[in-house]
Ligand SMILES: O=C(O)CCC(=O)C(=O)O
């Protein structure tokens with residue numbers, strides 16, 4: 400589990416945070432509840448929801464080709480549009496030959512941009528808290544405009560990936576504890592399903608160490624994350640195929656699955672403490688960090704490591720004397736390209752292929768060699784590194 404010393408860090412595809420990481424979660428929920436207070440009258444705020452429904456019929460593929468919900472268009476306009484187009488586009492293979500399934504559902508749920516649904520002040524608070532959560536827990540303090548998504552009976556998100564959106568997807572549960580239970584659970588619930596299902600990373604490397612002596616069952620293939628308890632945050636590598644299982648049961652929005660979702664994105668270096676200039680590092684310290692990173696990158700090249708892809712957020716602790724005392728991974732989705740990885744490794748774990756580990760070992764060494772300026776108090780630096 401992260402954070403852990405860089406030398407020990409391994410690809411971590413999901414991190415789950417229970418407890419009250421987002422302090423305003425209850426207020427967000429309350430706003431949602433309040434909108435049901437007078438069900439027989441009508442207020443403008445009651446009309447925010449968009450029924451997002453994307454099928455596997457030809458027309459919905461054609462709509463994408465026309466640019467209706469297309470990443471090409473999204474890039475040209477706002478980030479919000481990009482997110483709107485996101486799931487649908489990412490879900491469909493870039494290979495245009497996939498056509499004519501004819502029926503079936505890719506996405507079917509209600510959603511609305513959280514920035515529209517919540518009033519300015521509360522939304523600002525949410526953004527501050529999400530940024531703080533991302534910064535301290537994951538090393539990412541920027542995120543795409545979040546969505547509020549509502550699932551009642553029949554709603555689902557079919558299998559897809561979100562590779563282009565940012566290093567980590569997040570799902571904050573605003574679903575009351577106790578409303579959900581898996582099928583065949585011992586206790587009753589308002590709905591079943593609505594779980595975030597993620598294909599296990601090992602399944603994606605299926606043939607590498609194929610064991611024909613043993614059959615796999617659902618828990619060997621999929622990882623399941625329940626939509627409750629309330630306040631849970633699931634952060635995962637959106638490059639992995641994932642879905643939200645179909646909700647069955649309640650049609651009452653108050654008893655369904657309500658989540659706030661988005662992607663942490665555009666990370667930048669942050670510093671807190673003696674060497675901070677408020678956000679980043681003071682120039683003299685920034686030069687030391689740049690030099691250490693430069694050294695590390697030169698060493699990667701000299702070692703001719705294979706291709707490594709993913710995201711690494713490193714938290715560096717610097718003493719008042721300027722010595723590096725710790726370098727921990729907060730977020731680690733680094734993987735080696737199997738095509739360049741060879742078969743030399745003896746580690747059973749798909750995630751622990753050598754080049755990505757070498758990257759971290761080298762980086763750790765370079766950071767520990769750095770000497771930062773002296774300061775009146777220790778400094779915590781968060782360094783986000785994207786490898787592509
Ligand atoms: O709600 C979830 O658990 C996942 C949401 C998701 O995959 C998405 O919004 O792309």
Ligand SMILES: [Fe+2]
Nearest residue numbers: 486560561568
């Ligand atoms: Fe997704």
